[in-house]
Amino acid sequence: MGLWERLKDGLGKTRSGILGPLGAILGRGAIDEELYEDLEAILIQADAGIEASCQLSARLRAEVKARKVREANELLPLLKELLIQQLSVGERGLARATGQPTVIMVVGVNGAGKTTTVGKLAAKEAAAGKKVLLAAADTFRAGAIEQLGIWAERANAQFIRHQAGSDPAAVAFDALQAANSRAVDLVLVDTAGRLQNKVNLMAELEKVKRVMGKAQAGAPHEVLLVLDATTGQNGLSQARLFHQAAGVTGLVLAKLDGTAKGGIVLAIQEELGLPVKYIGVGEGIEDLRPFEPAEFVEALFAGQ
Numbered sequence: 001m002g003l004w005e006r007l008k009d010g011l012g013k014t015r016s017g018i019l020g021p022l023g024a025i026l027g028r029g030a031i032d033e034e035l036y037e038d039l040e041a042i043l044i045q046a047d048a049g050i051e052a053s054c055q056l057s058a059r060l061r062a063e064v065k066a067r068k069v070r071e072a073n074e075l076l077p078l079l080k081e082l083l084i085q086q087l088s089v090g091e092r093g094l095a096r097a098t099g100q101p102t103v104i105m106v107v108g109v110n111g112a113g114k115t116t117t118v119g120k121l122a123a124k125e126a127a128a129g130k131k132v133l134l135a136a137a138d139t140f141r142a143g144a145i146e147q148l149g150i151w152a153e154r155a156n157a158q159f160i161r162h163q164a165g166s167d168p169a170a171v172a173f174d175a176l177q178a179a180n181s182r183a184v185d186l187v188l189v190d191t192a193g194r195l196q197n198k199v200n201l202m203a204e205l206e207k208v209k210r211v212m213g214k215a216q217a218g219a220p221h222e223v224l225l226v227l228d229a230t231t232g233q234n235g236l237s238q239a240r241l242f243h244q245a246a247g248v249t250g251l252v253l254a255k256l257d258g259t260a261k262g263g264i265v266l267a268i269q270e271e272l273g274l275p276v277k278y279i280g281v282g283e284g285i286e287d288l289r290p291f292e293p294a295e296f297v298e299a300l301f302a303g304q
C-alpha cells in the first residue's frame with residue numbers, strides 16, 4: 001500500500017468524523033452563524049480542541065469577509081488553505097550542527113513509538129551516507145536496550161549502551177563523547193517512556209538533557225516528542241508537559257496508519273506552535289516520512 005492510501009486509511013476515523021458532517025454543511029447553501037458553530041463542533045470532535053477550533057473558525061470568518069465569499073461550497077478550499085498555513089509553521093527539517101555531531105533526543109509517553117522512530121530515522125540517515133550512533137538511554141524497561149540494539153544493526157548504526165538499570169544521563173554523556181571522538185554525524189538518544197504527569201521522571205528527562213549539554217556544548221539540537229496519533233486529546237497535555245520539562249523542538253506523529261484523529265496536531269500547533277517533522281505510517285524501517293502539510297490536509301479531507 002502506498003503512502004497516500006495508508007494516510008487516508010489511517011485518517012479514516014478523522015475522515016468520517018470531519019467529512020461526513022462537513023458534506024452536509026457544505027450542501028446548505030448559505031454561510032450563516034450556525035454553519036460556523038457546526039464547523040467548530042466537527043473540528044472539536046476530530047480532536048482539534050476547543051481553542052484551535054474556535055481560532056480556526058474565526059480565521060475562516062475573517063477570510064470569508066475579506067474575500068467576499070458567499071456560498072458555503074466555496075469554503076472547503078479556503079478551509080484547507082488555512083489548515084495548510086497553520087501546519088506549515090516552524091522549521092520542518094532537522095536542525096543540523098556543523099563541525100560536530102548533530103544530537104537528537106527522542107521523548108514521549110510509554111509505547112508512543114519512540115524506539116521505532118529512532119530506528120527508522122537512523123536507517124534513513126545512514127542510507128543517506130551519514131555516520132549514525134544510537135544511544136540506549138532507556139535503561140528502565142526490560143528489553144529496551146536489546147530492542148534498540150536490533151534497530152542499530154538493521155540501520156547500520158553504531159550503538160552505545162550501559163547495563164540495564166543504570167543512569168540514563170550517563171549513557172547519553174558517554175554516547176556524545178564517543179560520537180565526538182569517532183566523528184559521528186548524527187546521534188539519536190532513545191529515552192524511556194514516561195507519563196507526562198510523573199514529576200520525578202520528567203525531572204530525570206531534564207537532567208539527561210542538561211548532561212548532554214555538558215558533554216557537547218549546544219546539544220541536543222533537537223528534542224523530538226513522539227506522539228501516538230491515535231491517543232487523541234491527551235496528546236495536548238503530553239506536548240505541554242514534555243515541552244515544559246525538555247523544551248520540545250518538534251513532533252513526530254507515529255501510527256498515522258492506525259485509527260488516528262489527525263486534529264490533535266492543530267490543537268498542539270495552536271497552543272505551542274511546534275512543527276510536525278515526521279509522520280510514522282507503519283512498523284517497518286521505511287515507514288517514516290517527512291511531514292507535508294498539504295498532503296496531510298488532503299488526506300484529512302480525502303473523498304470530499
Ligand SMILES: Nc1nc2c(ncn2[C@@H]2O[C@H](COP(=O)(O)OP(=O)(O)OP(=O)(O)O)[C@@H](O)[C@H]2O)c(=O)[nH]1
Nearest residue numbers: 110111112113114115116193254255280281282283
Ligand atoms: N502501525 C504502526 N505501529 C507503530 C508505529 N510506530 C511504532 N509502532 C509500534 O508501536 C509499538 C511501540 O513502539 P516503540 O517504538 O517500542 O514505542 P516506545 O515509545 O519506544 O515504547 P516504550 O519504550 O515502551 O515507551 C511497537 O509495536 C511498534 O512497532 C507506526 O508508525 N505505525
Ligand SMILES: [Mg+2]
Nearest residue numbers: 114115138144
Ligand atoms: Mg522505547
